[in-house]
Amino acid sequence: MEIKKICVVGAGAMGSGIAQVAVQAGYPTAIIDINTELVEKGTAAIVRQLSRMVEKGKIQAGEKERIFALLHQDTELSTAAGADIVIEAVPEDLALKRRVFLELDRLCPDETVLATNTSSLSISAIASATRRPAKVVGMHFFNPAPVMRLVEVVKGRMTSPETVATIKKLAESMGKTPVETIDYAGFIVSRLLDVMLNEAVYCMMDGNRPEDIDNAMKLGCNHPMGPFELIDLMGVDVLFNVMETLRREMGDKYRPAPLLGKMVDSGHLGRKTKKGFYEY
Secondary structure, three states, rough: OOOOEEEEEEEOOHHHHHHHHHHHOOOEEEOOOHHHHHHHHHHHHHHHHHHHHHHHHOHHHHHHHHHHOOOEEEEOHHHHHHOOOEEEOOOOOOOHHHHHHHHHHHHHOOOOOEEEEEOOHHHHHHHOOOOOOEEEEEEEEOOOOOOOEEEEEEOOOOOOHHHHHHHHHHHHHOEEEEEEEEEEOOOOOOHHHHHHHHHHHHHOOOOOOHHHHHHHHHHOOOOOOOOOHHHHHHOHHHHHHHHHHHHHHHHHHHOOOHHHHHHHHOOOOHHOOOOOOOOO
């Protein structure tokens, strides 16, 4: 399958990052969200990142303009009908994702591949909202998408080998390394990493300070970021939701630390709200 145009649904941190990766790889890309404010916010994040690349000498100013010219901004989901591949990056809510895929299935030609950037939800459950489960696949980028090299390619029960091959080829063309994973909650990285992050929260609840836990893991395990720095970057709500998904599918050993729920209720979600385990 030849990929000429891409559409990203969701202009948040992940959606804007994925759209940036796509246009940098030379793909005309539409970025869509439910209102102009969200689209403009996501677009501004892309402009900032491209400007930093110019400042650091990674690209020339003219190249920045050429890349940005490939980006189209819209608030109408019908724009996705013109894409060969649609990558959904809306919040981690199964009902929401199923509604989006139901509508995309109605709008897009039969040959369009529908990919989800979910970090933990069932690809098969999302695909069941469509009439094309063979063309529904997980394409899980990592935050920040322009920097992180891995893409988890997740095959649902009905995803065709051709669809998996198309997504792996697309990831490689974007300069990423695809790893094929099984459609169980958390896939590979979230299932392993988020359990460690959740345990770090329990460790804090025992009385250890976040900064001490972070330093211990950076110095003792050579991690580039401490667990609380990473939770604040990814979002406290994201970790909480992934752990809830793991718990539902695999049992109580994956129960989220109680403090995570209290922080979500308080709106202390990390960098995006200026307050999480640290203040920003």
